[in-house]
Amino acid sequence: SQTIHQWPATLVQPVGSPLSLECTVEGTSNPNLYWYRQAAGRGLQLLFYSVGIGQISSEVPQNLSASRPQDRQFILSSKKLLLSDSGFYLCAWSRDNQPQHFGDGTRLSIL
């Protein structure tokens, strides 16, 4: 069966520090991969999606970037975090137009 792993579960970072969140999927190949953010009291907002290695589409202008160095690895990064980057970050995968499946998320707090 397929599983998705995200880490860390929680992260506290100072303003201006870099960020790297990692997501890996097991049990499938060539998945579509997604990064979402949920701000307090808001729905899930799609940040990036990828249909293959090195292929990244950005949905909203922001301080973050994404990379897909391997088929089942998706990384969310920032060079300098802002206070507004605080939130709950979720990685998801899908294949063949099936519903997206989510990881357990990373709670990011910026101080």
Add this chain to the structure above:
Amino acid sequence: DQQVKQNSPSLSVQEGRISILNCDYTNSMFDYFLWYKKYPAEGPTFLISISSIKDKNEDGRFTVFLNKSAKHLSLHIVPSQPGDSAVYFCAASGTSGTYKYIFGTGTRLKVLA
């Protein structure tokens, strides 16, 4: 511009009764709709979906109804159980952007024992 709206932030229902969660959308190009359930400190879990060619889809205690003319969908849970207490998100997708789900803000359901 919020294309998918869940106007009730919370709902309380007695155990054994029906829970009805509502969702409205504005984009007539949406043709695929989903419901996800989320427990605290976990990612959303897929519950049920419906294509715009149908007006009803059922899976056990969960039924989703779609009213395309009203741009409205609802999730019915019968009978409700305490374990159903969670936040429920509806999501919509269009054929031109299959990968892109637009999520509502969620409804927190509390099932009272």
